[in-house]
Amino acid sequence: MKITWGTVLLITVCAWPMLRVHAQSAPKRSSSKQLRPVTAYISANNQERQVTFVARTRDSISFVFGESPTGARQNIAIAQIDNVFFNLSAIEQGELYQAIRDQNWVRAVRFLSPVIAPLLPYLDLPDNNAVELALSMGDYMMRAASLRLRNARTVKDRETAEEQFRRAYTVLRHVTRAEWSSAGQIADLKSLQCLLALNRPQTARKLFEDSVEPMPGDRAYGLYWLIKAELDVQKEDFRSAMDAAVKSLCFENKNIDTFPDALMISARCYEEFQEWYRARDIYYEVARIFPKTDWSRAARTRLQFILDKELTKEEEKSAVETVFFGLKEDMNKMVADLLKETDKDEKVKQPEADEEPAEDADLKVFE
Amino acid sequence: MLKNGKRKRLIVVVITLATLWTGVSPSFGQASVNELFQAVNLSMSKGAFADAIPDINQLIEWLGESKDAGVRLRMQGVFFNLGVAHFFLGEFDNSQKAFEDFKRRYPRGVRENLATADLFIADCLRFKGRFKEAIKAYENAMRTHQYTSILLADMHSSIARCYLAEGDWASAMEPLQKVIGLSSDFIQYNWAATLLVTSYLKNLDLDKVYPLVPLLLQRDSLASRSVAFNMAALEAGDELFATERYREALWVHRMVYPHDLVAVRSEEYLESLRHRANRLMETGGDARTLMRLQESIGELEEELKAIAQIDNYDIELLFRVARGYMELSRFWESREMFLHLHRIGDAEMADEALFLAFRSSSALLPWTRAYEIGNMYMDKFPSGHWFPMVSLAMGQMYAKELNWPMVIEHLTRTLEISPAHPSAAECMFLIGYAAFMEEMFDRAAGTFKQMMALFPQNEMIPDATYWTAMALLFDGKYDEASPEFDKILDQYSDSVYLEDAMFRRAVCDYGQAQFEDSDKRLAEFIARYPDSQLIGEGTMMRGDIAGALGNNMEAVEFYRQAMTHDHLNIEHYNHCAFQTATILRDAEEYGRLRAHFTQYMERNREGSNMPQAIYWIGLSLWNTGEHEGALRFYQDAVEKYGQNPREIGIDLILDEWIARSKRGGPEIEKKAWNNLKVHLRNAAGRGQHALVLRLTRVLLYDPGLQQGERFRIISNLLNEENLEHASPAVSQAMLEFAIERDQRDLATQIAQHIIDNFTETDYALDARMTLANFAIEAAKQTENMTERDALHDEAIRHMDVIRSIYASTPEAAQALITLGWLYIDKRDFKAADEAFTAVLGPPEWRPMRPEALYGRGEALFAQRQFLEASAYYERIYLLYSHYRNWTAKAYLRRAECLQRLFEYDKAAEVLNEMLAESDMAAMPEGKEAKKMLASLKR
Structure with missing residues (x-):
């Protein structure tokens, strides 16, 4: 049994002052690129609206209010956006x-x-x-x-x-x-x-x-050193590869994306060292x-x-x-x-x- | 974790949920039945459960007992919704009662509703903390109804939660495994996997843990937030460690998430769950999904409270993992982790971790990093607990690498930092030993003596005594070394050095020319240690002693006996061979001499001097009248060994051949040269380029050689392609001819070839001298200062090599003189004076002294120190007057100095003295002297 509730969004169109509206106007800084329409909730100044993105330039987005791509186009500078929530529920x-x-x-x-x-x-x-x-x-x-x-x-x-x-x-x-x-x-x-x-x-x-070299604890730390090790292996500098692999496997041993690979490279290096x-x-x-x-x-x-x-x-x-x-x-x-x-x-x-x-x-x- | 607290939390959550929806619910006053139905549906769809309940109760009051089939059908949803509404308001008693009432009234109602009612009833029991009943209810529901896999996974996870709430991990495992099999929700799946692993860890059932490890290493894994999991892993690791399952202990300890990370991840995840829950409430969605989210939020809040109550174990955990790596010989890993611990730990940890990083690194070659870390330790912790161990170990490592200068430097620094070093005796011993190996014998002996004085009870005293004696012996202080060796012989009879000391003691006597005593000691030594590796050397020394005492034939016997010992080193072996040769030649025993070297050549030990042996055999043949045979023997030997340009001795044999061929008479000479030409043609036919070049050079000494032929041969020799095959003598001949023909570029190329390929031979000396002279000449011809400086530098570089490598040769003296003049040109008077002064030392360089003194005078003259300069000029004509050219120059220059000092009378006196010598008056300097004298008179 599935119990559903309707969407309760009490934000009105008039409560959307943060948007710089340029209806139907083309972006000034660069040419606009037409894209497949995408529905999203965008927030700016703590207010949220459902919109449909239709085009963008480097610095701004063109959209239409609501779920339909047709209607009056608005533009918002990307710098003004606080966050964007795409509807991903279609993913099984x-x-x-x-x-x-x-x-x-x-x-x-x-x-x-x-x-x-x-x-x-x-x-x-x-x-x-x-x-x-x-x-x-x-x-x-x-x-x-x-x-x-x-x-x-x-x-x-x-x-x-x-x-x-x-x-x-x-x-x-x-x-x-x-x-x-x-x-x-x-x-x-x-x-x-x-x-x-x-x-x-x-x-x-x-x-x-x-x-940029990440610090220990950074999310990219293990991957950074793993790739360094892979690059070093590629040029057959196994001592340097070992140094890098060890950094990865010692300080990022909770990441399935890097830990086993780093272990494998270290083993390969040990092989090279006989x-x-x-x-x-x-x-x-x-x-x-x-x-x-x-x-x-x-x-x-x-x-x-x-x-x-x-x-x-x-x-x-x-x-x-x-x-x-x-x-x-x-x-x-x-x-x-x-x-x-x-x-x-x-x-x-x-x-x-x-x-x-x-x-x-x-x-x-x-x- | 899932006890009463959780139930209350869920109630709060559900009430919050209901309140949220209530805020947007419409209100009704008096209404018709239909309007009430609509109102109930609207309230339920918006989650306004509190508003729905009065309307539902009103409908039940009006229509609940109706017998009308249509009404009963319509009321089915109303009775069901009453349970739902109470449930989401956290009124679990009422909810359960409502669902049971619904089931009683509609036993054959909508199947889906009946299944869901049973599920809600079980949920109500669970949230009321009646876990056993709840489990039964879930199980009954699953037996009675058919649910989707999503709901089944949900129900099994609920059963697991019931067991876990009662701390019954064992019973929770089966439902958790079912969740793993059924769930398609990452959060739920990962939740179950983590709890399963937690349970396996509690039972140390590691084979079941590993397949789930990839799940635990996910970014959003429950493991990264679960106190239960991480505590279980910590405890399991400790238990494995305690039961000596070290490898697995490391693996399990490594699974534990750091305390701080658990807290941060929990907070982050809590935030994201709240965000998702809010989003779900806003956009609508599956109620049970929301319920699961809220349950997770509640659990996370509890986790955060639990984390806050646990002491931070991060450092300790890292240390255990690092230690594990080290003990499993994974030193790369342990080094890296200990260095990290050193950076983040407190003072005590920083000290120990850096020590362990050093220890790990010392197991990895090369030791460059180990030295870096060791030095870092010594800089940071001069009073550290591990300082003695680190500093001594480093010294031992340098010693193992035979890096003696570093042993001395490092351990000297060690004792400066830590004068009370607990292993100071060992440090001093190593310094002394290293000094000995560096041939700093004075320092070695001094250090050993200091060590023995400071630590008289140290167990290394016998060793130190031995090495003191050795240092004194090698320093030529035989009289001082003798008593030290005696100490070993008398006081430390169990020393490992006893045998060696006995031998060395004899050497001391020998060094002091106490030959009889030495021979006696050597005889005793040989008798006592017949298997000693020093027997050969001892026997050789007995030969030397016999020779020194004039017992030449006895000496030959000892030398030949010594040569039979395999342990006799090659230098001593050759010494014996050629000392024997000299004695036998002097005794004109050429037959024995020939047999001796025939045997020597047959044995052909590595390092044997074959050309020298050939020379001696040839000499023996010559002196026994076999002139032709001698020359043929030389030629055969040249043919055999001459193809290798690096066999330097072959050129010497060829020179010997040239000399002998002339002395054999015209017939033998002619035959010999004809033979040589045949050999030359044969060698050319065989493509033996090196041999051809060698014989071609010799051909230039053929007395019958025509001038035109000689010119052609030299022209052929002067080809840079020959250099690759040219022996040193051929190269030198090429160099001389190139200079003779003024082929500067080729000469430079040949000289450089000689330097590069025969670096430490006398041939290189000539080559360097040539290059230096070229540079000096070129410097004179250039106007460009930079270029001139570069050429001077090049000349200085070559001269420096000559003076240092060939220090005792006349060429070294010439190099120093040339350097002196160069430095004067460069106005580096101090360096010039040093170079000239160096020439004044060795007696064999006496012929160079006048020029050296003149140079010293010139250096002072250039600095306008005329008085001091005049003294050097005076010394020349007083002490070395038979060097007439220099005497003339010195007179003239001294007069010039006195003139500059306004001592005109004295200047005139000097010039008159000079001109009184008729030969000097006739020299160019004499003419100048006359001019100066005339001007002085004016």
Whole structure:
């Protein structure tokens, strides 16, 4: 049973003094761009109105009062807006979460894109509620592209994945315009990961150098150092990569978007340093604490390699003379036991049939 | 968490909700039945439950007992809405009663309403704190009716809440798992996952925890706000630690959200939930969604209160995680975290954390960061608890890297900062040892003695005694070293250095020319330690002693015996070989000499001097009359080793070959040169470029060589492409010919090649001298001051190398003289004087002294210090009068000084003295002297 109530908004048209109304007049500072109509509540000076956005310039929005895009057009300077509330209820939340839980990223994007795509031109509007979801959508698009790239067997597969990365990049660049939100900086950094995937490391490095280094505790901290580590790995400076990865994993270990990746890079660096015992320990850790994920599958592959090559067969000599704990674990046995566990879910995840994104109209809207 | 407080909160929330809607509700006076129905519907749709209830009760009073089917149907919604209205006003007794009344009146009513009524009844029981009954009611409802998955998830979460409200985590797990399976709402799903993990953590059921970890690491995860979760994780981590499951302890501790973050996230999330709830009330929506939001808001408010009551555990948690990394040998991670803890912790923590960061870093090579951190510690905590350990460890690390200057610098600084360092003895010992390794023997001995005086009971005293003795020994203070070694032999017989000390004691005697005593000690040593690695050296020394005592053949026996010991180092090995050679040559025992070096060449130890051995064999052959054989032997050796341009000795053999071939008589000489030409053609045919160049250079000494042929050969040699294959002698010949032909660029190129490729040979010395002279000449020809300075600098650079690397050679003296003149040109008189003064020391440089003294005079003359300058000129003609050129110059210059000092009579006296020497009067200086004398007379 569903009990509903009508919308109770007691704000009258006459109580809307903060808007500078220029009916039907074109913006002065730059040419206006016609956009798909979008309904939103905008607040200015603690008053709120339902409007429909129809066009914008760099500094102002053209809108019509109410839910219809027809009627007398008004303009408001973006600087005057306090916050914007878009109606996101059309997103099938249940389906979306199910797709996320299934790690079906293309499907997740499909649930988001019809609602989020028209909002992309407005993400710079202050305190709007679409930024986080737009960031998530860009992130899911990247994940879908990564998965496809990882499993690419043909040139076409690779090209498809690259196309997905390009689209993700476009979305993320839109989000970077939300300078008022930490999501903007996150998107900025994630877009560099797209560039890396598109084999444009020099551009990524240049843009990264322009990024502001976040402080510990900042939302972007872990991602910033993760990307630094990825850039360093790309140029095979593994000591610097390790330094960066360690910053990420030590001080941002509550972020699923960065923590496992930072661990994997640190393990890779340990491999490069020929410190096989440490690499083994970290791969084991990833396989154990992130079971049934892409990270776990990748970690198990490396563990199998280390085991096959007998790189940790000899007992490790203690590096510190006085070991505080005196660990008694037989890590090699633990690794062997882990790898023996038959778990069909740990098999490499392949893109599902409905994950074919190349022809997906929703994704093309970002081009 | 979900006990009475929560129930009251929900009541408040619902009342607030109702009040909000009431504010916009219309009011009615007397009304008809239809109007009442409309009013009830309107109030309910707007959430004006308090207004709806009187109208509902009025309708029930009027129509509730009606038997009319139509009325009964119409009243079904009214009875239902009464329960709803009471529910949202927080009147759970009335609500429950109303729903039960509804069910009694309409047992076959609308199925959806009946299902919802049962759900509301269960909710009422829950909010009234009757959890067991509520659970039964939910379960009955689910058995009786069919609900959507959303409502089922809602009901299971309600059952879980009932169990949790009673602290029954075990029973809560099943409904929570069902929520996970059913829910499609992120908040609800994450809520259930976090509570499940909390429960698993309480049971240390970690395998069930890990699959849910990704959910916990979400930005809006309940884990980031839940006191229950974070406390459970902290306790689980501690318990794992206590049961020695350290790796998992680290993983679980790492899941714990920082205290401050929990508070901030809770506040942020509370704000966002309130915003969403308000928005939902404004825009309308599902009532149960609103109810869930309000429940979450209530829970968050409780969490915030709980957080405020918990002591901040952040630092302690970080420390545990950092420590975990360190003990798992994850030193990169532990270093980073300890450095962070050092920055944020209190004074005590900052001290310990920086120490542990250093300790972590010391496990990572290279040690650059470790030294940085260690120095940071020493700067920040000079009185710190860990100062002794850090400072000593750094010293030991430098020692391990054989970075002796840093050992000295670091530990000296350490003792300056902390004179009462608990490991001062160890520090001093290391300083002494490092000084010894740096050949600062005086300092080494001084430091060891100081250490022994300050810490007479220290367990390192025997070692310090040994190294004191060694420092004195290597400093040539054999008389002082002897008693120190005696101490080891007499007092520290269990010292690890006993064997070495016994040997060194013999060396001390040897150093003091007490050969018999030394030999006796060496014999005793060899007898006592027949397996010692020093046996070879001891035997060699016995050979030296025998030689010194004139027992040459006995010496040869010792040397040859010494050479059989594998531990004899190559320098000693060669010493034995060539000392033997000298003795056997002097004794004209050429057969033995040849056999000796044949054996030497067969053994061919790494570092053996093969060209020298070849020379000696050739000499033996020559002196036993096998002249042709000797020359052939040399040629064969040249062919064998000559292709490598870096075998310097081959050029020496070739020079020896040239000399010997001339001494063998015309027939042998002719044959030898013909053979050489055959070898040259063969080498060219084999493309042995280096050997060809070597033999070509030799060919220039062929007495039968025509001038035109010589010119052609030199022209062929002067090709820069030859440099790659040119041996040092070939390179030097090329250099000489290039200079001779004034090919400056090529000469410069060749000289640089020699410097780069044969850096520490005498060939490089000539090359540097050449380049220096080129630079000086070029400097004279340029008008450009900057260019001139650069050329002077280049010349100085080469001269500096010559004077320091080839310090005892005549070229070094010449370099110093040239430097002196250069510095005068640059008006750096102090440096000039130093350079000239340096020449005056070594007796073998005596021939250079007049010029050096003249240079010192000139440096003073240029500074108008005529009186002082005149003294140097005077010394020249008084002490070195047989150097006539310099004597003449000195007379003239001294007279000039006296003239400048207005001492005209004295000046004339000097000039007359000079001109009295007939040879000097005839010199150019003599003519000048006469002119000056004439002007003085005027």
